[in-house]
Amino acid sequence: MDMNEIKEIFFQECEEQLAELESGLLKLNDGDRDPETVNAVFRAVHSIKGGAGAFGLDDLVSFAHVFETTLDCVRSNKLEPNQDVLKVMLKSADVLADLTNAARDGASVDESRTRGLVKELEALARGEMPSASGAPEVAPAKPAAAAPAPVAVAAKPAPTDESGFQPIPFTFDDFGDEPAAPAADPVFEVTFKPRSDLYAKGNEAALLLRDLARLGEMTVNCNMDALPPLEALNPEEAYFHWVATVRTSKGEEGIRSVFEFAEWDCDIDVRGLEENEEAELPMIPVPFDLAILDGDGAMTAEEHDHDHDQMGDHHEAAPADAPVAAAAAEAVSAAQTAAAVSQTARAAAAAPAAAAAAAAAQANNAANQAGQTIRVDLDRVDRLINLVGELVINQAMLSQSVVENDSNGTSSINMGLEELQQLTREIQDSVMAIRAQPVKPVFQRMSRIVREVADMTGKSIRLITEGENTEVDKTVIDKLAEPLTHMIRNAVDHGIETPEKREAKGKNPEGTVRLSAKHRSGRIIIELADDGAGINRERVRQKAIDNDLITADANLSDEEIDNLIFAPGFSTADKISDISGRGVGMDVVKRSIQALGGRISIQSRPGQGSTFVMSLPLTLAVLDGMVVTVAGQTLVVPLTAIVETLQPEASSIHSFGASQRLISIRNSFCPLVDVGRILDFRATQANPVEGVALLVESEGGGQRALMVDAIQGQRQVVIKSLEANYTHVPGIAAATILGDGRVALILDVDAVVAASRGQSLKPEIALAG
Amino acid sequence: MSYTARNLTAGDRELIAFRIGDQEFCVNIMSVREIRGWTPATAMPHSPAYVLGVINLRGAVLPIIDLSARLGMKPAEPSARHVIIVAQFKNQVAGLLVDAVSDILTVTDENIQPVPEVSSDLERQYARGIFAIDKRMICMIELDALFPDMESEAA
Numbered sequence: 033m034d035m036n037e038i039k040e041i042f043f044q045e046c047e048e049q050l051a052e053l054e055s056g057l058l059k060l061n062d063g064d065r066d067p068e069t070v071n072a073v074f075r076a077v078h079s080i081k082g083g084a085g086a087f088g089l090d091d092l093v094s095f096a097h098v099f100e101t102t103l104d105c106v107r108s109n110k111l112e113p114n115q116d117v118l119k120v121m122l123k124s125a126d127v128l129a130d131l132t133n134a135a136r137d138g139a140s141v142d143e144s145r146t147r148g149l150v151k152e153l154e155a156l157a158r159g160e161m162p163s164a165s166g167a168p169e170v171a172p173a174k175p176a177a178a179a180p181a182p183v184a185v186a187a188k189p190a191p192t193d194e195s196g197f198q199p200i201p202f203t204f205d206d207f208g209d210e211p212a213a214p215a216a217d218p219v220f221e222v223t224f225k226p227r228s229d230l231y232a233k234g235n236e237a238a239l240l241l242r243d244l245a246r247l248g249e250m251t252v253n254c255n256m257d258a259l260p261p262l263e264a265l266n267p268e269e270a271y272f273h274w275v276a277t278v279r280t281s282k283g284e285e286g287i288r289s290v291f292e293f294a295e296w297d298c299d300i301d302v303r304g305l306e307e308n309e310e311a312e313l314p315m316i317p318v319p320f321d322l323a324i325l326d327g328d329g330a331m332t333a334e335e336h337d338h339d340h341d342q343m344g345d346h347h348e349a350a351p352a353d354a355p356v357a358a359a360a361a362e363a364v365s366a367a368q369t370a371a372a373v374s375q376t377a378r379a380a381a382a383a384p385a386a387a388a389a390a391a392a393a394q395a396n397n398a399a400n401q402a403g404q405t406i407r408v409d410l411d412r413v414d415r416l417i418n419l420v421g422e423l424v425i426n427q428a429m430l431s432q433s434v435v436e437n438d439s440n441g442t443s444s445i446n447m448g449l450e451e452l453q454q455l456t457r458e459i460q461d462s463v464m465a466i467r468a469q470p471v472k473p474v475f476q477r478m479s480r481i482v483r484e485v486a487d488m489t490g491k492s493i494r495l496i497t498e499g500e501n502t503e504v505d506k507t508v509i510d511k512l513a514e515p516l517t518h519m520i521r522n523a524v525d526h527g528i529e530t531p532e533k534r535e536a537k538g539k540n541p542e543g544t545v546r547l548s549a550k551h552r553s554g555r556i557i558i559e560l561a562d563d564g565a566g567i568n569r570e571r572v573r574q575k576a577i578d579n580d581l582i583t584a585d586a587n588l589s590d591e592e593i594d595n596l597i598f599a600p601g602f603s604t605a606d607k608i609s610d611i612s613g614r615g616v617g618m619d620v621v622k623r624s625i626q627a628l629g630g631r632i633s634i635q636s637r638p639g640q641g642s643t644f645v646m647s648l649p650l651t652l653a654v655l656d657g658m659v660v661t662v663a664g665q666t667l668v669v670p671l672t673a674i675v676e677t678l679q680p681e682a683s684s685i686h687s688f689g690a691s692q693r694l695i696s697i698r699n700s701f702c703p704l705v706d707v708g709r710i711l712d713f714r715a716t717q718a719n720p721v722e723g724v725a726l727l728v729e730s731e732g733g734g735q736r737a738l739m740v741d742a743i744q745g746q747r748q749v750v751i752k753s754l755e756a757n758y759t760h761v762p763g764i765a766a767a768t769i770l771g772d773g774r775v776a777l778i779l780d781v782d783a784v785v786a787a788s789r790g791q792s793l794k795p796e797i798a799l800a801g
Numbered sequence: 802m803s804y805t806a807r808n809l810t811a812g813d814r815e816l817i818a819f820r821i822g823d824q825e826f827c828v829n830i831m832s833v834r835e836i837r838g839w840t841p842a843t844a845m846p847h848s849p850a851y852v853l854g855v856i857n858l859r860g861a862v863l864p865i866i867d868l869s870a871r872l873g874m875k876p877a878e879p880s881a882r883h884v885i886i887v888a889q890f891k892n893q894v895a896g897l898l899v900d901a902v903s904d905i906l907t908v909t910d911e912n913i914q915p916v917p918e919v920s921s922d923l924e925r926q927y928a929r930g931i932f933a934i935d936k937r938m939i940c941m942i943e944l945d946a947l948f949p950d951m952e953s954e955a956a
Contacts, residue, residue, distance in 0.1 A: 713844070761847060
């Protein structure tokens with residue numbers, strides 16, 4: 033693995049952590065006060081900081097550090113996570129995301145915003161911590177110098193520390209003086225009580241103690257009182273704690289910094305000792321023996337060893353071994369002392385060894401449970417999907433030819449084929465499921481949009497998301513973000529009123545935007561509802577008249593007026609704002625939804641808000657289509673476009689002008705469009721009475737009756753690109769392969785309807801030469 | 802068959818020769834993916850006359866070009882005896898309908914003669930050289946020059 037790959041993994045993890053962070057903050061925002069939520073939020077920031085440190089991403093580290101410090105205040109209940117605090121935090125999460133992106137793509141960051149937030153965060157950490165009980169100097173002033181980088185490796189047993197460790201200058205200035213630590217240095221008693229989580233996360237007590245030993249002269253005692261008899265021993269539990277006496281010039285702060293990356297998984301108590309107190313220690317001090325710990329480290333988990341090897345590397349030469357070598361003889365006796373405690377103790381008391389080994393196993397388990405996912409290149413999945421698509425076609429062709437040759441249909445081949453059919457279908461479903469992803473990431477992005485727009489417009493808005501785990505094809509998700517962003521902006525900017533107006537109307541001054549997703553009959557339904565003013569029909573109507581979209585005397589139903597906002601070039605906001613008045617309107621949204629094979633509709637109640645309902649296919653790879661025959665050719669018409677099908681009667685066909693014909697359907701006249709003629713499959717118009725009319729609704733909202741010769745049936749077809757090897761063909765959206773192995777073209781209904789309006793559908797390939 | 806397996810030297814080209822009517826043409830063997838029999842193609846609306854339609858090539862949609870028509874000769878009447886040369890040019894793959902594949906040739910550059918000045922634009926556009934083998938005349942054509950528009954449209 034080269035550095036870039038590792039970095040890429042780091043950024044992918046960052047994305048996950050950022051999502052975790054945001055969802056945690058939102059939970060807190062909703063009043064969740066579960067300490068686990070706070071911890072999760074804290075961990076997310078912490079992990080980003082750790083990883084960023086390893087890659088030397090200083091901007092990210094320093095911001096994450098400030099953020100983390102403030103979060104720490106929340107974690108230790110020094111800061112109440114009220115709405116105001118969370119607002120800052122959510123903004124900070126956004127900035128953190130920006131910084132991460134900047135680090136990845138070199139995008140620019142709004143530095144003033146970052147600086148502003150740093151100040152706000154620092155103010156929160158300072159201002160809201162009145163007495164700062166316990167450890168006054170620790171929380172607010174986490175030693176910035178010691179904070180970043182190397183220790184991060186221990187905290188983050190991610191791939192980063194495998195080999196991606198980047199040495200960062202990190203020296204213990206007084207290391208060389210250690211044996212002759214000045215007597216004037218204060219003495220501290222450090223009680224270090226790991227919890228099983230510490231080991232589960234790949235930290236190791238031995239390494240922490242060794243780091244502690246580097247601070248100065250140290251003796252350490254292992255307290256095994258908690259160790260149960262062997263039969264009651266839970267190998268994944270942590271039973272030991274250590275009491276160390278350290279003489280150091282670094283002070284309590286320095287000691288705490290050793291445990292910084294493990295502090296939430298262990299209990300640390302640092303107490304200053306008087307000189308005489310030191311002598312009264314109840315336990316016999318065992319000289320702290322790094323050799324033992326080193327040995328244990330090696331025995332336990334290789335990867336941990338790996339860690340500290342690397343850490344050792346840049347602590348300029350083997351740091352601990354030298355001074356300890358002298359005490360080698362003592363080491364043996366010490367080991368014996370430890371071993372002699374009891375037979376039971378010994379098993380586990382090969383000191384941290386067993387515990388650490390167990391922890392490693394546990395960590396593995398945890399990793400298995402949490403990470404039952406693999407990252408796979410999308411290309412590979414697509415290739416598989418393609419192959420399965422071909423398999424399905426092949427299977428269908430095989431079935432067909434067997435049926436043709438097997439008159440009575442009872443042979444065992446037939447039975448086998450049926451099973452094969454079932455299997456291929458299952459394979460297809462499972463393969464499609466690989467691409468299915470929850471809509472959560474998109475929804476999460478929306479909460480940021482809501483925040484930003486609400487901020488800009490001075491509105492107070494709460495976004496409620498439902499059904500975030502609804503799964504849909506990745507392509508759909510990717511393409512959903514843009515229209516959804518636009519709609520959310522619209523909802524916040526135009527839909528929801530200002531707090532004053534809301535209050536005047538007796539509504540909750542805080543507006544609500546509800547975004548939900550659910551599956552319904554093989555499609556995904558996404559609803560976006562706001563409780564704002566609803567559509568002002570008078571204004572929409574006036575605007576439509578001004579823009580020549582409708583005539584002044586047009587008689588439109590409420591629903592029709594509401595749908596006018598989807599008309600091209602329509603924008604109702606009185607002032608063109610930064611947020612939604614970008615010259616593109618809901619027509620763009622509608623088009624992008626339709627491009628996804630979806631539909632969008634709006635329901636609005638004045639004074640109570642509007643609801644947009646989008647119905648999208650679960651995947652873009654297959655399409656429900658009606659297979660029809662036109663002039664001897666087989667075509668597929670997307671089912672989403674078809675409103676109804678009917679058999680025209682001669683009496684309902686009316687000629688109109690030279691070549692146009694209209695069909696009357698329930699007293700309204702609808703232009704009749706001969707698909708075969710439009711596509712140039714035949715020279716003259718077919719007789720409508722001999723064919724079937726498909727009533728379709730197109731982008732422009734108008735209805736057309738498409739004439740085809742016959743309907744063959746309805747089926748799901750796999751969409752194949754024509755553009756890959758050919759070019760875009762006007763009137764044709766794509767191609768597909770039917771059961772007989774032949775290619776059928778999928779009709780582009782909108783283009784055909786547009787062509788029937790007189791817009792040219794001329795061939796775009798000019799004959800060369 | 803005059804093909805002999807030998808190491809190609811710098812000036813050598815390996816070519817696939819095929820027949821359209823009574824004329825012989827060839828293309829660079831490196832651009833040929835496979836050769837297969839004719840299967841009925843699905844007609845494409847609004848396509849130039851030389852595009853016969855599209856066929857299913859193991860799941861991919863492959864346009865079929867009537868090379869005879871494309872080169873300005875009599876349009877082919879595809880039958881089971883016709884052959885499709887699946888060729889790659891630029892980033893696309895297309896099938897070229899020809900009467901038959903006749904030979905695989907190795908030709909050195911010095912044997913290739915420039916295209917004589919003729920009045921037809923089309924010939925000047927696609928022909929890259931001519932050479933004689935066994936008293937036959939074979940015209941080397943440049944696939945990329947045949948479909949200048951397809952790529953720009955697809956891009």
